[in-house]
Each structure stands twice: as C-alpha cells, then as structure tokens.
Amino acid sequence: MVVASATRPARLTLETQAIAPDTTALRCLDWDRERFDIEFGLENGTTYNSFIIRGEKLALVDTSHAKFRDIYLEKLWELIDPTELDYLIISHTEPDHSGLVKDVLAKAPQVVVVGSKVALQFLSGFVHQPFQQQIIKNGDQIDLGHGHSIEFVMAPNLHWPDTILSYDHGTQTLFTCDVFGMHYCNDDTYDSDPEVIAPDFKFYYDCLMGPNARSVLSALKRMGDLPEVKLIATGHGPLLKEHLTDWVENYRIWSQAQAKAAATIALFYQPGYGYSDVLAEAINRGASKTGVVVEPVDLTTTDQQEVREIVDIAAGIIIGMPDSTAQTSLSTILATAHNKQAIGVFETGVVGSEAAYPLFNQFRDLGLTPSFPVIRVAEAPHEALLQQAEEAGTDMGQWLLRDRTVKQMKSLDTDLDKALGRLSGGLYIITAQKGDINSAMLASWVAQASVEPLGVTIAVAKDRAIESFMHVGDTFVLNVLEEGNYQPLMRHFLKRFPPGADRFATIKTYPANNGSPILADALAYVECTVVNRLDCHDHWLVYSTIETGRVSKPDALTAVHHRKVGNHY
Structure with missing residues (x-):
C-alpha cells in the first residue's frame, strides 16, 4: 500500500508491505532528495525503512526521518495500537532513522528502547526526557514469542559507533539499518534488478562502509555465527533477498581488498x-x-x-x-x-x-x-x-x-609517459564558497563538454579538499588564467595550506552571483553548477552547466600547461 503526502504528491510517499510472517516494512520513499550528508550527491533519491515485528510482544525496528512525521505516524498508529508496543529497537541514532523516536515515546511511553550503550547515551541527548531502556551486547536476545527471538550483533563504526544488527530467528531476517543499504528509491521493495542498483550499492559502500573496512570484516565474522539469513532488511533502499549472497560477498571482497591494500x-x-x-x-x-x-x-x-x-x-x-x-x-x-x-x-x-x-x-x-x-x-x-x-x-x-604516490609516478613505461605528457590543457583555478568556508584548486584537466546546455567537465582528484564542494547541486567558479600572467596565482594555489586555512586571505577577489570568489587577476571566469559526477578511479569527472561568464581581456590567450610525462601533474 502506498500513501502520498498531501503537500508533495508522489514525492514523499510511504509503502507498507508484509515481508515475512508477522513482519511489516514501512518504507518512506524520498523521491527528490538530491544530497545526503556531505558525501552524497544523489541521483535516485533514497528511502528510510523501519519494521514492525509481531509476536506475543510487539517490536518496532527504527523509525524514520522527521520530514515524514505526519504520514509515517498516521500509518504506524493505524497498523499498531501504541499502548501495545513493547520494544523500540534502535539500530543506530543517526536522525534519518531515529528522527521520530520522541514522537513514538509520546504515544507509547511504556515502550522499552533497546540499543547499544552508546546509542542510548546519544538518544538521551536527542529526546531530552527519561525513557525505559535496555542496553544490549553482542549475542544478547529478546524473546517476542511465537518464535520471534531477536538476537543482536554489534557492528560499531558501520558507519556510526553505536550500530547494531538485529536477527529474527523466527523469520531468518537480519535488520541492518545502514549496512548493505543504498540510496536508491523506486517502487520495487526488493533487489529484483541487480544491474540497475549495483552502481548505487557500490557507491554507498565506498562512501560509508569502505573507510571502515576492518570493522566491516569484524561484523561479517559475527554475522557468520548466525543461522542462515534469508532476508536482509536494510534501512535505505530495496531489501535484499533475490541476490543476497552476492551482496554480502561483495562486502567481503571489497573490504578484504581495502584492508589489505x-x-x-x-x-x-x-x-x-x-x-x-x-x-x-x-x-x-x-x-x-x-x-x-x-x-x-x-x-x-x-x-x-x-x-x-x-x-x-x-x-x-x-x-x-x-x-x-x-x-x-x-x-x-x-x-x-x-x-x-x-x-x-x-x-x-x-x-x-x-x-x-x-x-x-x-x-x-x-x-x-x-x-x-x-x-x-x-x-x-x-x-x-x-x-x-x-x-x-x-x-x-x-x-x-x-x-x-612517488612509486606510481615512476611506474609507467617511459615511452607511454612521454606520449601521455603530450596531452596538454589550459590552466585554471576552481574557486568555491559555502557559507563561511571556501576552497580552491589549480586545474588543467578541463574541457567543454556540451553546447546545449553549455557545460564543462573537470577532473578532480578524490583527495583534493575542494572535492567536498563539488557534489551534485553545488556551485563554483572556473577562473581562466592568462598566458604570461599566471605564475603568481599558480604559485599561490600550488602551496600546501594548513587545514582550514583561508585560501584567499592575500588574493584580490570579488563575489560571483553564486557566491564563490572570482579572481580579479583571472583572464576570464564562468559560473558553474554541478549536474553529475563520474567515478574515474582516483578522480571524479565532474560535469557542470554554465550559468554566466565574462572575459576581462578579449585579445589575451589562455595559459597552457605542457607536461613532460603523463602519470602525474
């Protein structure tokens, strides 16, 4: 069953579906969300999933994002009597999963909130009211009756320090919250088409789970002590059952490679x-x-x-x-x-x-x-x-x-090095501003990519500070340097700045329409909005549309960067 929001029809929707005996999923579908934290520029929206388990006792696994407050709570109290709710299991306390805990407690003050010690500490700071709680450790179980015995698996740092997984022995369902999730929103409750969702699954892993690869392997080892898992009920995206073994094995392979390398x-x-x-x-x-x-x-x-x-x-x-x-x-x-x-x-x-x-x-x-x-x-x-x-x-x-890095610079064949080095490009400074923070980068891998609309591509190394300013929806300025007059700006922006330093403290700038700095000594500039990003291994290829621009010296030429070798800048 799908319920649409009255204010944004078909854009904030809620789906309820029986996914196992006595188990119901409430999937809040956020079709238009374009960003999730600083890591994610989203192309396919996301979902926030929570679950009801009915035994002799009644349990709710997670809640939802506060933006779904009205339609989520209306449907929740339609499905269950708040006076009969016994347990609220908190997989972790990130607000997109715990944003409605206070509302649940208001209707069901008798409920026992179950979570890790750290989660319950965090939650106390969120809800600002006393509540009944039960701290669980790895291997602890809660018997809901009718065969629904919930066993808990500690999974710290995936991707918050308070994360737990919950396994229902009665249905062989593992509730994992962020783990094995993806930011992907569609009408299919399950992983029916793996080729379509695989890129989002990998991107999600790379951003949230890969940085904690050893913690992933520890969690997988603890999962190995459980009986067979037939369904993984994730907190984001489709639930995993059609190709479950493949998804879990991907986590194992990626994490082993990451931890080793x-x-x-x-x-x-x-x-x-x-x-x-x-x-x-x-x-x-x-x-x-x-x-x-x-x-x-x-x-x-x-x-x-x-x-x-x-x-x-x-x-x-x-x-x-x-x-x-x-x-x-x-x-x-x-x-x-x-x-x-x-x-x-x-x-x-x-x-x-x-x-x-x-x-x-x-x-x-x-x-x-x-x-x-x-x-x-x-x-x-x-x-x-x-x-x-x-x-x-x-x-x-x-x-x-x-x-x-030095080893990689020496790793390519000499002839290939020299051949790649003949691929020359212009010299540019990318500048960006968000609120009170700014960043900049010298760039040469820049090219016009489209005419209608006007667009450019820029290759940005993944470890550059400005990468966080160039996600889908972000804006920036591409400053073009002038032949014969670029050395001072190039030397300045090639310096290593201390963490958090203002890159423009000694540079003359004025603000663009999008708020980013325009370099006063640049030959030209264009204001850009990020539309898409392509993963190119060690770089992001960022495609952006152009909003406006100006040339300060119509007869001057763009500075050109000629390299001797092609395996480093």
Missing part, C-alpha cells in the same frame, strides 16, 4: 563526549578520500589488547581528547606507538577533558611525525572547524601515502 589510521575518541563524534566523522571523511582505511576506536570500551593490536598495525594515530576514564587506553597507545607513525590530536570542547598539548608533545617526543596542529575547540563546531577537521584527515592520509 591501504594504510590504516587508528582514530581514537570517546563517543558521545563533547563534540568528539562530529569532529571524528569529519576527520574520517577527509582521510577516507585519500584511500586510507580509518579504524574508529572507542577509548572507553575497547579492550586494551585490541587497542594494542590496532596501534601496532596503524600507520597514523589520531586522538580525540577523552575524560579521565580513558587514561588506561591513552597509556596503552603511548606504550605501543613508534617513531614511524604519524600523530594528530583534536580537542572535544569539554572543560576538564585530558589536556591535548601535553599528550601531543609526548607523542612527538617519542619520534612520531605531527601530521597537523592540534585542533582547538572553543565553541560548538561550525562549518570552518569541520572543514579544518576534514582537511586534517586528508593531510594525514596524503602523508601516509606519499611513498605510494
């Missing part, structure tokens, strides 16, 4: 403490763009042997300052770290937390290489601070992969 950053922090979560997420996002594996670790709950093992394999260590209860873990990290590793430290905005600078200096005295200055947190994180955190993660990732 990439350098690892151990990201230690205390979930739920100050602003540690949002800063850790930004650092993780920035580091992951470079191709390293980021292993988030809870400083307060992780066994000390596991802490030692993670530090031992890590090429880089980043620590968010915890409270005094994590002192044992900090001592273990200090005792295990060695001088071939990189180090970074960030504050969490809590008065009384462990001091950042003394710890940072201890690691430096051990011979570890500082990757970025200590990130100071004096107030609630704003866009500029989050950009600084993201760029700090990128800086460490690039530093860890520096030897691989």
Whole structure:
C-alpha cells in the first residue's frame, strides 16, 4: 500500500508491505532528495525503512526521518495500537532513522528502547526526557514469542559507533539499518534488478562502509555465527533477498581488498563526549578520500589488547581528547606507538577533558611525525572547524601515502609517459564558497563538454579538499588564467595550506552571483553548477552547466600547461 503526502504528491510517499510472517516494512520513499550528508550527491533519491515485528510482544525496528512525521505516524498508529508496543529497537541514532523516536515515546511511553550503550547515551541527548531502556551486547536476545527471538550483533563504526544488527530467528531476517543499504528509491521493495542498483550499492559502500573496512570484516565474522539469513532488511533502499549472497560477498571482497591494500589510521575518541563524534566523522571523511582505511576506536570500551593490536598495525594515530576514564587506553597507545607513525590530536570542547598539548608533545617526543596542529575547540563546531577537521584527515592520509604516490609516478613505461605528457590543457583555478568556508584548486584537466546546455567537465582528484564542494547541486567558479600572467596565482594555489586555512586571505577577489570568489587577476571566469559526477578511479569527472561568464581581456590567450610525462601533474 502506498500513501502520498498531501503537500508533495508522489514525492514523499510511504509503502507498507508484509515481508515475512508477522513482519511489516514501512518504507518512506524520498523521491527528490538530491544530497545526503556531505558525501552524497544523489541521483535516485533514497528511502528510510523501519519494521514492525509481531509476536506475543510487539517490536518496532527504527523509525524514520522527521520530514515524514505526519504520514509515517498516521500509518504506524493505524497498523499498531501504541499502548501495545513493547520494544523500540534502535539500530543506530543517526536522525534519518531515529528522527521520530520522541514522537513514538509520546504515544507509547511504556515502550522499552533497546540499543547499544552508546546509542542510548546519544538518544538521551536527542529526546531530552527519561525513557525505559535496555542496553544490549553482542549475542544478547529478546524473546517476542511465537518464535520471534531477536538476537543482536554489534557492528560499531558501520558507519556510526553505536550500530547494531538485529536477527529474527523466527523469520531468518537480519535488520541492518545502514549496512548493505543504498540510496536508491523506486517502487520495487526488493533487489529484483541487480544491474540497475549495483552502481548505487557500490557507491554507498565506498562512501560509508569502505573507510571502515576492518570493522566491516569484524561484523561479517559475527554475522557468520548466525543461522542462515534469508532476508536482509536494510534501512535505505530495496531489501535484499533475490541476490543476497552476492551482496554480502561483495562486502567481503571489497573490504578484504581495502584492508589489505591501504594504510590504516587508528582514530581514537570517546563517543558521545563533547563534540568528539562530529569532529571524528569529519576527520574520517577527509582521510577516507585519500584511500586510507580509518579504524574508529572507542577509548572507553575497547579492550586494551585490541587497542594494542590496532596501534601496532596503524600507520597514523589520531586522538580525540577523552575524560579521565580513558587514561588506561591513552597509556596503552603511548606504550605501543613508534617513531614511524604519524600523530594528530583534536580537542572535544569539554572543560576538564585530558589536556591535548601535553599528550601531543609526548607523542612527538617519542619520534612520531605531527601530521597537523592540534585542533582547538572553543565553541560548538561550525562549518570552518569541520572543514579544518576534514582537511586534517586528508593531510594525514596524503602523508601516509606519499611513498605510494612517488612509486606510481615512476611506474609507467617511459615511452607511454612521454606520449601521455603530450596531452596538454589550459590552466585554471576552481574557486568555491559555502557559507563561511571556501576552497580552491589549480586545474588543467578541463574541457567543454556540451553546447546545449553549455557545460564543462573537470577532473578532480578524490583527495583534493575542494572535492567536498563539488557534489551534485553545488556551485563554483572556473577562473581562466592568462598566458604570461599566471605564475603568481599558480604559485599561490600550488602551496600546501594548513587545514582550514583561508585560501584567499592575500588574493584580490570579488563575489560571483553564486557566491564563490572570482579572481580579479583571472583572464576570464564562468559560473558553474554541478549536474553529475563520474567515478574515474582516483578522480571524479565532474560535469557542470554554465550559468554566466565574462572575459576581462578579449585579445589575451589562455595559459597552457605542457607536461613532460603523463602519470602525474
């Protein structure tokens, strides 16, 4: 059954369907969503899935996004009596899944909220009211009756630190929330056409799960202890049953390759403490763009042997300052770290937390290489601070992969190198502004791509800071450099800027219609809007339409970049 929103017919809809005995899916279909967090420029919308399980007792697995409040709650209370709801299982507390928890509690105050310790801590901060709760650990079970015994599998860092999976022994259904999901919205409840959804499945994995490849493998190992799984009920996109084995095996293969091939950053922090979560997420996002594996670790709950093992394999260590209860873990990290590793430290905005600078200096005295200055947190994180955190993660990732980058530069045949080097291009500066944050990049892989509408393509390396400013719907300015007058701008924008630094502090600019900086010394500029992105392995090929433009010197020529070899810039 599909219910349409009265305000946006056929664009915010809700589908209910029986997916197993005594089990009903409520799928909120968001047809027009174009962006999801900073990672995703969406082409096919998304869904938010929650589930009702009826035994002698009644359980609801997750809720939905707040934008579906009216139609979701109306349908939920039509399907079940709120006074009979016994359990609300929280797979994780990201708002797109827990956005209506407070509304459910208002109608069903007797419900027991079930989740990991970290999830319930997070949730308390969201709902701001007392509620009945039950903390579960790996292997714990809740018996709903009529054969529906729900067993819980801990899956931290997929992709939040509080994630759990829930397995119904009665129907052999595994409820996974973000894990195995995808941002894909259509009328098919299941994975009937794998060729159509496979690109979205892979893109979702690459953005959210791949950066935590070792955590994925740990979760798959715990899943292996379960009986047969016949249906994976995801939190986003279609449910998986037609080709279930293939999807799970893809996760295994991709994660094994990622964990084996990439350098690892151990990201230690205390979930739920100050602003540690949002800063850790930004650092993780920035580091992951470079191709390293980021292993988030809870400083307060992780066994000390596991802490030692993670530090031992890590090429880089980043620590968010915890409270005094994590002192044992900090001592273990200090005792295990060695001088071939990189180090970074960030504050969490809590008065009384462990001091950042003394710890940072201890690691430096051990011979570890500082990757970025200590990130100071004096107030609630704003866009500029989050950009600084993201760029700090990128800086460490690039530093860890520096030897691989040099090796790749030397890897191609000499004749092929020289042949590719003859593919010359112009010289351009891409500039972008979002609110109070900005970014820029020197570019030469630029070409006009369409006439109607006017459009250009730009190849952007995945580890460039400006990549986060060039998702579908974003705007930017393409500044054209002038032959014979480009060296000062080129030298400036080739510099390595500290994380979060203003690229335009000493450069003369004026604002474009779309808000991005126009370089006053550029030969010409065009204002662009990102329409699509193509994954080209180590680059994104960004196709953008042109809104307007201007030439300052009609008779001047565009600067041209001639390379000697073609396997690096």
